[in-house]
Amino acid sequence: xxxxxxxxxxxxxxxxxxxxxxxxxxxxxxxxxxxxxxxxxxxxxxxxxxxxxxxxxxxxxxxxxxxxxxxxxxxxxxxxxxxxxxxxxxxxxxxxxxxxxxxxxxxxxxxxxxxxxxxxxxxxxxxxxxxxxxxxxxxxxxxxxxxxxxxxxxxxxxxxxxxxxxxxxxxxxxxxxxxxxxxxxxxxxxxxxxxxxxxxxxxxxxxxxxxxxxxxxxxxxxxxxxxxxxxxxxxxxxxxxxxxxx
Amino acid sequence: xxxxxxxxxxxxxxxxxxxxxxxxxxxxxxxxxxxxxxxxxxxxxxxxxxxxxxxxxxxxxxxxxxxxxxxxxxxxxxxxxxxxxxxxxxxxxxxxxxxxxxxxxxxxxxxxxxxxxxxxxxxxxxxxxxxxxxxxxxxxxxxxxxxxxxxxxxxxxxxxxxxxxxxxxxxxxxxxxxxxxxxxxxxxxxxxxxxxxxxxxxxxxxxxxxxxxxxxxxxxxxxxxxxxxxxxxxxxxxxxxxxxxxxxxxxxxxxxxxxxxxxxxxxxxxxxxxxxxxxxxxxxxxxxxxxxxxxxxxxxx
Numbered sequence: 001x002x003x004x005x006x007x008x009x010x011x012x013x014x015x016x017x018x019x020x021x022x023x024x025x026x027x028x029x030x031x032x033x034x035x036x037x038x039x040x041x042x043x044x045x046x047x048x049x050x051x052x053x054x055x056x057x058x059x060x061x062x063x064x065x066x067x068x069x070x071x072x073x074x075x076x077x078x079x080x081x082x083x084x085x086x087x088x089x090x091x092x093x094x095x096x097x098x099x100x101x102x103x104x105x106x107x108x109x110x111x112x113x114x115x116x117x118x119x120x121x122x123x124x125x126x127x128x129x130x131x132x133x134x135x136x137x138x139x140x141x142x143x144x145x146x147x148x149x150x151x152x153x154x155x156x157x158x159x160x161x162x163x164x165x166x167x168x169x170x171x172x173x174x175x176x177x178x179x180x181x182x183x184x185x186x187x188x189x190x191x192x193x194x195x196x197x198x199x200x201x202x203x204x205x206x207x208x209x210x211x212x213x214x215x216x217x218x219x220x221x222x223x224x225x226x227x228x229x230x231x232x233x234x235x236x237x238x239x240x241x242x243x244x245x246x
Numbered sequence: 247x248x249x250x251x252x253x254x255x256x257x258x259x260x261x262x263x264x265x266x267x268x269x270x271x272x273x274x275x276x277x278x279x280x281x282x283x284x285x286x287x288x289x290x291x292x293x294x295x296x297x298x299x300x301x302x303x304x305x306x307x308x309x310x311x312x313x314x315x316x317x318x319x320x321x322x323x324x325x326x327x328x329x330x331x332x333x334x335x336x337x338x339x340x341x342x343x344x345x346x347x348x349x350x351x352x353x354x355x356x357x358x359x360x361x362x363x364x365x366x367x368x369x370x371x372x373x374x375x376x377x378x379x380x381x382x383x384x385x386x387x388x389x390x391x392x393x394x395x396x397x398x399x400x401x402x403x404x405x406x407x408x409x410x411x412x413x414x415x416x417x418x419x420x421x422x423x424x425x426x427x428x429x430x431x432x433x434x435x436x437x438x439x440x441x442x443x444x445x446x447x448x449x450x451x452x453x454x455x456x457x458x459x460x461x462x463x464x465x466x467x468x469x470x471x472x473x474x475x476x477x478x479x480x481x482x483x484x485x486x487x488x489x490x491x492x493x494x495x496x497x498x499x500x501x502x503x504x505x506x507x508x509x510x511x512x513x514x515x516x517x518x519x520x521x522x523x524x525x526x527x528x529x530x531x532x533x534x535x536x537x538x539x540x541x542x543x544x545x546x547x
Binding site (some may be wrong): 009050051052071072073075076077080081083085088089090091092093094095097102103106109128129131134136149152153 | 257258259260261262264435436437438439440441442443444445448450454455458459538
């Protein structure tokens with residue numbers, strides 16, 4: 001079954017068309033990367049899937065059910081987004097406990113406080129951090145909180161918007177390992193936006209290369225690793241990544 | 247005591263209750279380190295005590311007249327002298343604190359939440375909703391507070407309840423402006439998007455995620471405005487549109503002393519001193535709270 005299906009998707013910001021005729025299917029349990037330079041419309045695709053970007057035409061289906069243009073609660077339980085910058089995505093006046101209990105309250109899931117504990121353990125957060133505020137946490141800990149918050153309603157799909165690019169290099173590896181382990185343990189589907197090519201080969205099965213709002217190539221990661229890409233733009237991107245030493 | 251404090255300030259609280267109490271304890275501790283805030287706190291506490299225990303603190307009945315002892319200067323028997331009907335000014339000032347406190351609290355309870363909700367709703371939804379709500383706010387803002395309050399009291403009739411309603415109506419628009427400005431700064435931030443993506447309703451986002459961010463600047467603003475509210479109430483009392491005789495309202499007391507101000511200065515001066523002291527107290531407290539609660543300070547230890 002397809003987890004996410006995008007059909008002839010056009011996305012607009014005002015009168016400007018940012019994404020052109022995008023078609024992409026992501027199977028359940030698969031991990032797909034959207035790569036491309038800044039401004040190629042990668043993050044916008046995630047925003048449309050979650051409901052943050054409302055001005056689009058075409059069709060988006062999550063777990064086989066077409067979604068409306070707005071944010072809806074049923075879709076929110078199946079599909080959650082992890083933001084790029086953990087310094088901006090956590091409410092400054094809410095403790096870790098508040099941030100993680102809120103999704104339970106929204107979806108009316110009974111809360112005896114134990115679910116917060118188990119999720120914190122699952123993302124590798126020390127139980128002693130439970131009543132800390134975001135400003136008392138490090139960047140890596142914050143991103144773990146953000147991932148834990150996304151996992152609270154037990155979604156089947158995680159959308160990841162450059163989940164490591166705002167973090168220190170040493171912390172990036174920890175978060176990537178965490179994401180890899182979570183996917184294995186909970187059988188999650190990932191759709192990840194990144195411009196970091198090593199992350200793609202580490203975490204993903206397939207990649208879709210985007211340029212100026214269009215998908216120019218969809219390839220298996222195995223093919224990507226050998227550099228055997230079909231489109232010239234994708235080869236250029238690969239060469240740029242290789243020459244930077246990544 | 248030391249163990250309680252240690253428990254409160256524990257860096258790694260083990261329960262929701264401990265975390266919440268610890269947060270309050272930290273604010274209280276920071277407040278006591280600020281000398282002006284402490285002075286303000288003491289003045290406001292004195293106002294509270296004198297309002298609650300007025301019958302115990304007052305030496306005489308505040309409305310008992312004794313025409314044989316009218317306009318006496320301050321003495322051991324009458325600490326602040328007596329007014330033109332022979333009433334003890336000290337007792338009247340003490341009982342007057344009840345009226346002042348009632349006005350201040352009720353205005354704050356009516357105006358602050360109203361302003362917060364109007365501002366946050368306008369800022370959050372934007373568009374025509376914003377335009378209508380802020381248009382109404384601007385109409386109220388464009389008129390001077392005292393004049394607006396005067397007009398409402400004139401329409402509703404003099405009296406203390408109407409004075410409270412009138413002052414509240416004149417005060418809320420400035421809170422709405424602040425709340426809207428604060429809401430606009432966080433409206434598109436990622437942590438609000440994140441909570442919307444969880445499926446939270448607009449009511450939930452506004453009440454639980456946006457209003458807490460406006461609350462601290464609102465508390466500061468309301469405390470600083472208290473002095474203005476007291477003055478407006480006293481002003482209405484002075485013109486005779488606030489509390490009606492024989493209620494010992496401070497503004498009305500000053501107004502009655504006006505006729506004797508050259509020969510019997512104490513009649514007007516004593517309630518005037520009370521207004522100045524309480525006004526200053528709220529200003530000091532507000533300044534102290536601003537230092538402690540300012541969002542820009544929040545991240546720092």
